[in-house]
Amino acid sequence: MSDRISEILQHETFSRAMLIELLxxxxxxxxLIFEKAATIKSKFIGNQVHLRGLIELSNICQKNCxxxxxxxxxxxxxxxxxxxxxxxxxxxxxxxxQLGSMVIQSGELANEQFVSRVESIVRKIKKLxxxxxxxxxxxxxxxxxxxxRWFEAGAHRYLLRIETSNFDLYYKxxxxxxxxxFDNRLSALKNLRKIGYLLGTxxxxxxxxxxxxxxxNDLLFMQxxxxxxxGMGPYVEHENTPLYQYKDDLLPKNVRVELSLKMxxxxxxxxxxxxxxxxxxxxxxxxxxxxRALKAGANILMPNITPGIYRNNYALYQNKPGTxxxxxxxxxKLEQLAKRAGCQISYADWGDSRHFNSIxx
Ligand code: 5AD
Ligand code: SF4
Numbered sequence: 530m531s532d533r534i535s536e537i538l539q540h541e542t543f544s545r546a547m548l549i550e551l552l553x554x555x556x557x558x559x560x561l562i563f564e565k566a567a568t569i570k571s572k573f574i575g576n577q578v579h580l581r582g583l584i585e586l587s588n589i590c591q592k593n594c595x596x597x598x599x600x601x602x603x604x605x606x607x608x609x610x611x612x613x614x615x616x617x618x619x620x621x622x623x624x625x626x627q628l629g630s631m632v633i634q635s636g637e638l639a640n641e642q643f644v645s646r647v648e649s650i651v652r653k654i655k656k657l658x659x660x661x662x663x664x665x666x667x668x669x670x671x672x673x674x675x676x677x678r679w680f681e682a683g684a685h686r687y688l689l690r691i692e693t694s695n696f697d698l699y700y701k702x703x704x705x706x707x708x709x710x711f712d713n714r715l716s717a718l719k720n721l722r723k724i725g726y727l728l729g730t731x732x733x734x735x736x737x738x739x740x741x742x743x744x745x746n747d748l749l750f751m752q753x754x755x756x757x758x759x760g761m762g763p764y765v766e767h768e769n770t771p772l773y774q775y776k777d778d779l780l781p782k783n784v785r786v787e788l789s790l791k792m793x794x795x796x797x798x799x800x801x802x803x804x805x806x807x808x809x810x811x812x813x814x815x816x817x818x819x820x821r822a823l824k825a826g827a828n829i830l831m832p833n834i835t836p837g838i839y840r841n842n843y844a845l846y847q848n849k850p851g852t853x854x855x856x857x858x859x860x861x862k863l864e865q866l867a868k869r870a871g872c873q874i875s876y877a878d879w880g881d882s883r884h885f886n887s888i889x890x
Contacts, residue, residue, distance in 0.1 A: 534558040538565050543799065548745035552791055559791055566794035566826035573801040574828055578872045579880025580863070581632045581665060581806075582623040582834040585843040586611050586650075590636030592669070592709060594692075595702050596733070598767040598844045599636055605769045609839050616650055619834045620657050627877040630663035632688070632831060637669030644675050651682040663879035665729070665758075670713060673720045680724050686881070687721045688729035688760055689714070693736065694750035695743045702736060702772060718754065727885050729758030729804075734792055735785035736764045737775035744792060752799050757882040758829075759796055759803060762810030763789045765846035786815045790825045797826030804829050804882040813848040823870035829880070830863045 534554050537547045538561060551562060570576075587610040588599040599606065611619075623631050631654055633647060647668055654662050665686040666679055676687070693699050696711050703709035722728050732747045751759060763785040766776045780788065793805055807827035811818030819830070835843065843849075867874050 531558045531561060534561050538562065538798075543748075543795070545742070545745045545749060548748055548795060549741045551795055552741045552744055552788065554791070556787065559787060562791060562794045562798075563825045566797040567824060569801055570797055570826050570828065574883065576872045577828065577875040577880070578823065578867045578870075579630070579804070579829050579875055579878065580628045581630045581829060581831045582619065582626075582628040583632045583634060583831040584611060584616065584619050585833070585835045585839065586616075586633055586635040586647075586668075587638075588636050588839075588843050589638060590669075591639065592637050593704050594709070595704065595771040596736070596764060596767070596846075598769060598846055599842075600770060603769045606844065607842050609842050611836060611839060615836045617653065617657070619836070620654050620662070622834050623654075623662055624658050628662070628832065628834075629876060629878045629880055630665060631834075632665040632667060633684075634667040634688075635669070639671060639675075643668075644671070644678065648678050648682045651679055651684050655683040661877070663881065670717045673724070676717075676720055676724050676726070680726060684726070686727040686729060686758060688731070688758065689717055689721065690731040690733075690760065691715075691718070691747075691750065693732055693739065693743060694747045695739075698736065698738055698743060701738050702733075722754075727757040727882055728754070729760060730754065730756050731759050731761035731806075732792075733764040734761060734789045735780045737772060737778055744788070748792065748795055748799060751796060755884075756800070757803055757885045758806070759800075760806040760808055761789070761792060761796075762808035763814050765810055765813055765848065767844070767846045782814045786811060786818055786821075789818075790821055793822055793827050794825040800884065802883040804880070804884075806831060809833075809850055810846060812850045813846060820866050820870040823867065823872050828872075830867065830874075832863050 589608045590599050590601055593601045651664055654664055664684040665688055666684045667688040699711045766773050789811055805827045806829040807819040807822035811822055864874060
């Protein structure tokens with residue numbers, strides 16, 4: 530059987546059927562996939578890890594995704610907005626520690642107050658860092674005009690996960706209404722690309738009802754969209770969400786971790802020069818999850834620089850690591866983590882995906 534995995538790995542491109550076989554590889558066979566991904570990673574992008582200092586701006590969200598702990602319908606959490614002074618402190622921290630880039634992530638809101646606040650934070654990051662910090666936004670689905678405003682203010686990367694590329698599955702994990710519209714999400718991705726952002730998307734792995742075919746299609750979807758960046762990780766159940774009712778049907782946690790690592794490795798093989806994040810959700814299911822992701826092809830780490838007092842309230846899923854830490858702790862931990870994975874942190878650079886300016890093959 531591992532002969533078959535080795536044989537498939539010789540191919541330059543993978544069909545859906547091949548991807549399904551690779552995703553079904555057992556632990557021993559998976560090692561072959563991880564090794565190949567590590568080789569490709571070191572050949573095409575080296576062992577540098579780029580950092581993105583992450584601010585979780587607010588956990589107020591207009592959406593009601595059935596899997597997410599900060600969904601509108603969860604009345605069991607305290608809602609917060611990081612204030613201007615705290616945002617400024619985080620920016621100074623990112624400058625001083627030479628993180629190179631920041632990510633502003635937030636629950637999704639579409640009112641003018643939110644849109645102009647994000648815009649002014651983007652301008653502030655540019656001004657305080659003298660243009661030296663790169664900016665990624667992850668603030669959900671917005672009007673094309675809004676994406677333009679934020680781009681013109683200085684943001685140049687955007688992360689909007691498709692969550693799953695399967696239309697039917699999308700509506701099993703989201704309410705079926707106008708704010709959770711699969712086609713709108715696709716249009717948002719296209720708008721972001723058109724405006725000129727480096728485009729990032731991603732999916733959750735191990736969702737209830739999800740099949741290996743779905744995951745293979747997710748990989749092909751990202752390849753076809755020709756993304757520059759990917760953030761994906763395991764689905765982690767949260768007790769205050771409707772999807773929690775399926776908790777007993779999920780793949781065991783270690784299997785979800787292994788599958789997520791395989792997804793990362795396969796995407797690295799398919800898209801050799803893009804940026805792939807090693808996500809926190811992986812670590813919530815396995816203590817060494819994020820370093821294993823770096824070994825399997827990921828090259829981005831996102832130290833959380835949100836003020837510690839808010840951390841417990843940005844609980845998208847349970848057991849989220851680092852909720853009791855302050856910014857400095859997270860950064861030191863990530864440095865050690867990168868070292869253990871045999872990687873070096875690259876300071877003070879944007880670390881943009883090399884894919885963006887490359888000619889599609
Ligand atoms: N498990 C894993 N990831 C989750 N996200 C939201 N809820 C969960 C969960 N329960 C992810 C989604 C979203 C991102 C901000 O967090 O993919 O896009
Ligand atoms: Fe809001 Fe994002 Fe959570 Fe959905 S996944 S409820 S959009 S924060």
